[in-house]
Each structure stands twice: as C-alpha cells, then as structure tokens.
Amino acid sequence: MHQSIGRENPAPAEGRSTRKRLAILEAAREVFMRSGYGGSSMDEIAAVAKVSKQTVYKHFADKENLFTEIITKDMDRRSDELIRALSDTEDADGNLRHLARRHITSIVKPEVMRVRRIVIGEADRFPELARAWSQTGVERGLAKLAERLADLSRRGLLRVEDPDLAAQHFNWLILSIPMNTAMFDPDAQFTRDELERYADEGVRVFLAAYGVG
Amino acid sequence: MHQSIGRENPAPAEGRSTRKRLAILEAAREVFMRSGYGGSSMDEIAAVAKVSKQTVYKHFADKENLFTEIITKDMDRRSDELIRALSDTEDADGNLRHLARRHITSIVKPEVMRVRRIVIGEADRFPELARAWSQTGVERGLAKLAERLADLSRRGLLRVEDPDLAAQHFNWLILSIPMNTAMFDPDAQFTRDELERYADEGVRVFLAAYGVG
Numbered sequence: 001m002h003q004s005i006g007r008e009n010p011a012p013a014e015g016r017s018t019r020k021r022l023a024i025l026e027a028a029r030e031v032f033m034r035s036g037y038g039g040s041s042m043d044e045i046a047a048v049a050k051v052s053k054q055t056v057y058k059h060f061a062d063k064e065n066l067f068t069e070i071i072t073k074d075m076d077r078r079s080d081e082l083i084r085a086l087s088d089t090e091d092a093d094g095n096l097r098h099l100a101r102r103h104i105t106s107i108v109k110p111e112v113m114r115v116r117r118i119v120i121g122e123a124d125r126f127p128e129l130a131r132a133w134s135q136t137g138v139e140r141g142l143a144k145l146a147e148r149l150a151d152l153s154r155r156g157l158l159r160v161e162d163p164d165l166a167a168q169h170f171n172w173l174i175l176s177i178p179m180n181t182a183m184f185d186p187d188a189q190f191t192r193d194e195l196e197r198y199a200d201e202g203v204r205v206f207l208a209a210y211g212v213g
Numbered sequence: 214m215h216q217s218i219g220r221e222n223p224a225p226a227e228g229r230s231t232r233k234r235l236a237i238l239e240a241a242r243e244v245f246m247r248s249g250y251g252g253s254s255m256d257e258i259a260a261v262a263k264v265s266k267q268t269v270y271k272h273f274a275d276k277e278n279l280f281t282e283i284i285t286k287d288m289d290r291r292s293d294e295l296i297r298a299l300s301d302t303e304d305a306d307g308n309l310r311h312l313a314r315r316h317i318t319s320i321v322k323p324e325v326m327r328v329r330r331i332v333i334g335e336a337d338r339f340p341e342l343a344r345a346w347s348q349t350g351v352e353r354g355l356a357k358l359a360e361r362l363a364d365l366s367r368r369g370l371l372r373v374e375d376p377d378l379a380a381q382h383f384n385w386l387i388l389s390i391p392m393n394t395a396m397f398d399p400d401a402q403f404t405r406d407e408l409e410r411y412a413d414e415g416v417r418v419f420l421a422a423y424g425v426g
Contacts, residue, residue, distance in 0.1 A: 036334075117333050120330050120397065121249075124327070127399055130396075130399075131398055134394070168389070169418055172389035183333045185336070185347060201382075206418070208418075209418040209421035
C-alpha cells in the first residue's frame with residue numbers, strides 16, 4: 001500500500017520524500033529482477049530511480065535493507081489479503097476454497113516466482129537475506145493462517161491437532177505443483193483455470209484430512 | 214552406480230578412461246558446489262580432477278552436459294530406490310509410509326539441497342539446465358510414482374482418479390516443509406526423527422484423501 005494514501009495534504013517536502021522513496025523501491029525491484037541480488041549495485045538503483053546515491057542511502061541503510069523492504073512489503077500485503085479472505089464464517093470449506101484460489105493466484109505470478117528464484121540462488125552467499133524472506137514473509141503468513149485454522153477447529157468446523165503443521169500442509173498442497181515448475185522453468189505459464197484447479201484439488205485433499213464433513 | 218562394477222577384468226585403457234570419467238564427475242560436483250554453475254569453468258574442473266582440459270572435453274561435450282550428467286545420475290539413483298521401495302504388496306499404507314521415509318531422507322540432505330538452490334538460482338541465465346533437472350529428474354520420478362499409484366488403485370488398495378496429480382500431492386506433502394526451509398536457510402539441519410515425522414504426517418494426509426481404509 002502506498003504510504004500517502006488517505007493523507008490529503010502531506011507537507012510538500014514530505015510528499016517529495018515519499019515519492020523518492022517509492023521511486024527507489026520501484027527502481028530497486030527492476031534492477032534486482034534484471035541483475036539478481038549479487039549483480040545489483042546501489043549506484044545502478046540510484047540511476048534508474050533518477051535520484052542521487054546519497055538519497056538512496058538516506059532512505060535505506062544498505063542493499064540488504066532495501067531488498068528486505070521490497071520482500072516484506074510484498075509478503076505482508078499478500079498475507080493480509082489471505083487473512084481477510086478467511087473471515088468469520090460458518091462455511092469453513094467454502095472459505096478455504098476461496099482463500100486457496102486467492103492465495104495461488106497472488107503467489108504464482110512470473111515476477112514473484114522470479115524474486116523467489118533470485119533469493120534461493122543467493123541464499124548461500126547472502127544467508128541473512130534469504131532468512132529475512134523466510135521469516136518476515138513465509139513464516140509470518142503461515143503463523144497467521146495457523147491461528148485461523150486453530151480458531152476454526154475450536155469452533156468445530158475443522159479437526160486440527162497441530163495448527164502449524166496443518167497450515168504448512170494447506171500452503172504446500174495449494175502452491176507446490178506450479179511453484180516447483182516455475183522454480184525450474186522461468187517461462188512456465190499457468191492459466192487461471194489451471195491454478196484454480198490446483199487450489200481446488202489441494203483443498204480437497206486438505207479437507208479429507210482436516211475437515212469434519 | 215560405478216560403471217566398472219561387476220566387470221572383473223576391464224581392459225587397462227578402458228579402466229583408466231572410466232577412472233578419469235569418475236574423477237571428472239567428482240571434481241565437477243565439488244567445483245559446482247563451491248562456485249555455482251555460472252562461476253565454474255572447465256579449466257578449474259580439469260585442474261581439480263588432475264586431468265587435461267582436453268580429457269574433460271573428450272568425456273563431456275560442454276559444461277551443461279557435465280552438469281546434466283551429475284544431476285541425472287543422482288536423480289535416477291534416487292527414483293530407482295523409490296520404485297524398489299514401493300514393491301508389490303497388499304499393505305499399500307505401510308508401503309507408502311516406508312517409501313515416504315526413504316524419499317525424504319534421500320532428498321533432504323545438505324548437498325542435494327545445495328545443488329537444488331544452485332539450479333534454481335541459475336534458471337534465468339541457464340534455462341536449459343534447469344529444465345534438464347526438472348525433466349530428467351523430478352518429472353521422471355513422479356511419472357514412475359504415478360504408475361505405481363495407478364497400479365495400487367487398480368488393485369483396490371488406493372482410490373486414485375488422477376495418478377499424476379496424486380503423485381504430485383504425495384511428493385510435496387512429504388518434501389515441501391523441510392525442502393522449503395532448506396531453500397532459504399543453507400544451514401538448516403533436520404534430525405532423522407523430524408524428517409520421519411514430516412513423512413508420516415504427509416502420508417496420513419495423503420491416505421485421508423486417497424486411501425480406502
């Protein structure tokens with residue numbers, strides 16, 4: 001979400017600063033996508049963002065900080081969407097199906113898969129970066145999902161003994177097939193129908209194990 | 214499997230050639246692990262193997278060919294083990310549990326996870342390499358597993374409508390949790406007990422959806 005949304009009259013200096021910050025994030029995303037993490041420099045990011053290198057460093061302490069910000073922003077947005085989709089309901093099955101379809105279409109996109117390949121490929125050289133992705137992104141989302149599954153279980157709508165494990169099973173039953181294809185084939189394309197079928201079939205298996213129906 | 218096994222008196226020249234080939238494969242594995250695919254050269258591999266560069270090229274047309282050979286060898290060995298484990302049986306459930314435990318302990322090992330990270334990280338620069346991994350390795354193993362699941366279903370021991378999908382569900386229910394952790398954390402360690410628990414819980418979910426019990 002853009003930081004300026006909902007603020008009608010930011011002070012001009014602040015508005016400029018926010019715009020620069022967003023321009024830097026946008027440029028960094030573009031440069032990382034093109035050159036990978038190891039191959040990117042703050043110089044290049046500054047040039048693409050059309051700001052001075054000094055300005056880049058004013059907003060972001062270093063390259064890792066900048067990359068982590070991009071990842072975290074993406075992940076947080078996605079896991080919030082995920083949580084909103086799993087709202088209070090009596091129809092746990094229908095809701096999980098809905099959630100699964102949103103989840104897979106928000107994650108299995110060429111640009112997200114590309115960043116994922118980059119982070120995995122750099123994990124040996126930049127372990128902190130990869131752990132940041134894993135912790136701030138994946139684990140945080142899974143923890144929120146686990147909470148919801150535990151809640152549905154307490155209300156008798158699912159039968160879940162280990163919510164963390166169930167959240168992992170849910171996540172990977174939905175995502176694994178297209179995600180693993182995309183990890184090894186940068187040109188992999190999926191239609192919405194294909195993705196929704198993976199989502200539906202994943203939920204079917206999940207509910208066979210964790211449903212009460 | 215070493216090519217010389219079961220051959221008692223190879224001609225001396227042939228034995229030397231086989232030894233050199235194995236030394237090159239061993240050296241290549243070491244160099245790829247250390248420097249990634251893009252960062253490795255045939256020169257370095259020749260030096261580590263203590264053979265001439267000419268000899269390397271006599272055995273392997275190029276770097277891609279060499280890397281593919283390593284991957285394919287590893288994968289074929291693993292999927293053959295997998296097939297052996299799922300032998301003719303009336304106890305499909307017990308057999309799948311056994312298979313799952315062997316599968317996870319043979320795949321979720323630091324050196325296999327390391328190669329997997331390398332291949333994913335190089336997929337954008339060397340798509341052919343990554344597709345080779347995916348096609349000769351993963352897909353071939355999944356196809357063999359799908360055949361077995363179809364067979365068990367025909368015999369009334371499982372209820373599988375789409376064997377390819379079921380094989381994918383089985384594979385990712387078993388592997389996804391530790392594998393995805395390892396993709397982002399090169400230092401991730403798993404005890405045998407942890408891996409076997411992932412295997413057992415994955416099989417439990419699989420059988421809830423595909424079992425006849």
